[in-house]
Amino acid sequence: MALAFFSVPQCDAHLVLARTADEGGLSCFYVPRFAPDGSKNAVQIQRLKDKLGNRSNASSEVEFLDAYGVMIGDEGRGVPTIIEMANTTRLDCVIGSAALMRAVLVEAIHHARHRMAFGAKLVDQPLMRNVLADLALESEAATLLFMRLAGAFEQSASKDAAPVERAWRRIVTPAAKxxxxxxxxxxxxxxxxxxxxxxxxxxxxxxxxxxxxxxxSIWEGSGNVMCLDVLRAFERERDAAHALLDDWRGDASAHPALARALQSLVESLSGDPAAREASARRIVQQLALCAQAVLMARHAESEVADAFIETRLGDARGETGRVYGTLPARFDHAGIVARAFTP
Ligand SMILES: Cc1cc2nc3c(=O)[nH]c(=O)nc-3n(C[C@H](O)[C@H](O)[C@H](O)COP(=O)(O)OP(=O)(O)OC[C@H]3O[C@@H](n4cnc5c(N)ncnc54)[C@H](O)[C@@H]3O)c2cc1C
Incomplete structure (x- = not known):
């Protein structure tokens, strides 16, 4: 039974992991749809998967019957080779999710601007405004994060890239994913x-x-796998990690809540390794929130940045719940929503 995923089966080529011998590691192969002599390569699609969503992107189950392929990278080193691609796809997942959030946010605000309920437009009702404002903060922080990561991918392409760019790419990407x-x-x-x-x-x-x-959240490494990868990257890229934290401390000087969050992040990261693995989700959540807070402080209007930092990392966290729409009343909900809807 072929249950593995083989997505976008209509592609001109796929990267496939396979062994060259019964023993030894996996190698990475470039497997084209057509062999060099023009014949159809022996890549046999068994059936399409019946997925919950993502239906415009077909995924299939496949069998390779003496298919033609060209080894890429070193023999037996297929996983590190294919990870190069996977890391870029992880960025793609962050972009896709941030874009999805922005798309539904705009749909939601548009609807609320027109729908009348209980005698007033939804967007003018305080509780709905709170929900929309909280969603807007989340969407803006997600957008800033993927754009910063995309920049880091470009900046860190060369071997002599700044450590801080390497850290955004290698450590923050799985956290953001x-x-x-x-x-x-x-x-x-x-x-x-x-x-x-x-x-x-x-x-x-x-x-x-x-x-x-x-x-x-599931493909290219599910949540837990991403969190464990962040911890691993932190261990392996010590210099880059320290450069990143130093960089963030500069932004934290104007935001005590961010400074405290960074301090507790550093303590968690240097704690007992066994406890660290069990706490990986909490640590990585903190890392991602610090990254977003830094970017909001740098790029968002100061009131919007304050609302994000206070409600995600600061004292206002205690006042907010575990659902969207629990921002304290002192923040300008209407202003945040209006800003999010301004092209
Ligand atoms: C729509 C779609 C398209 C896909 N397309 C492709 C494709 O084209 N090519 C391809 O190769 N793959 C593809 N995949 C597969 C996808 O990458 C994997 O399903 C995904 O990485 C999870 O791996 P898995 O299914 O083996 O789950 P598992 O590894 O069995 O994980 C199951 C659960 O256990 C958790 N887990 C795993 N290890 C640990 C651990 N050490 N500690 C704690 N928790 C752990 C995971 O986070 C997950 O929640 C696709 C998947 C989907 C949904």
């Missing part, structure tokens, strides 16, 4: 609810967005 993709799950459900009953039906866009949300 864990965090942003997870946040998208709850986010799309909440945005769907803004549409009320119509959010739940397939004639509108929200149900499809909701079904699409989980995939980025």
């Amino acid at each position: 864990f965090w942003v993709c997870k946040r998208a799950l709850e986010f799309t459900g909440e945005a769907m609810e803004v549409w009320g009953g119509n959010g739940y039906v397939e004639t509108g866009p929200m149900a499809r967005f909701y079904r699409e949300a989980p995939v980025n």
Whole structure:
């Protein structure tokens, strides 16, 4: 039974891991759809997978019957070779989830600006404004994070790249893949609810967005695997990690909540290794939030950055709940929503 995933089967070529002998490690092969003599390569699609969502991107089950392939990288070193690609795809997952969040946020705000309920537009009702403002903060932080990571991928392409760029790429990317993709799950459900009953039906866009949300968290390494990868990267890239934390401390001087969060992050990262693994989700959540807080402090309007930092890392965290829409009243909910809807 061929149960492995073979996505985008219509591609001109795939990277495939296989062994050259019964013993020894996996090697990485470039397997084209057509062999050099023009014949169809022996890549046999058994069936398409019936997925929850992500249906526009076909995934299949496959068998290779003496298929033609060209080894890429060193024999037996297939996993490190293919990880080069996987790391870029992880960035893609962050971009996809952040884009999904932005798309449903705009749909939700647009709906709230027109739907009248209990005598007023939804967007003018304080509790709905709180929900939308909280979603807007999350969406902005996710967007800034993927853009910073994309920049780091470009900056760190050369061997003499600055350690801090290497750290964003190697350490923050899996953290962002864990965090942003997870946040998208709850986010799309909440945005769907803004549409009320119509959010739940397939004639509108929200149900499809909701079904699409989980995939980025699962593929290319699920949440726990990402968290363990962050811890591993932190160990292996000590210099880069220290450069990153030093860089962030500069931003934290104006934000005591961020400074305290960074301090506790450093303590968690240097704690007992056994306890660290069990706490990996909490540590990586803190890392991702610090990264987002730093970027919000650098690029967002100061009131918006303060609202994000206070409610995600500061004292206001105690006042907020575990769902969206629990921002303390002192923040300018209407202003945050209006800003998010301004092109
Ligand atoms: C739509 C889709 C398309 C895909 N396309 C492709 C493709 O084209 N090519 C391809 O090769 N793969 C593809 N995949 C496979 C995908 O990359 C894997 O399913 C994914 O990485 C998870 O691996 P797994 O299924 O083996 O789960 P497992 O490794 O069995 O993991 C199951 C659960 O255990 C957790 N876990 C694993 N190890 C640990 C640990 N040490 N500690 C704690 N928790 C742990 C994981 O986080 C996960 O929650 C696709 C998957 C999907 C959903």
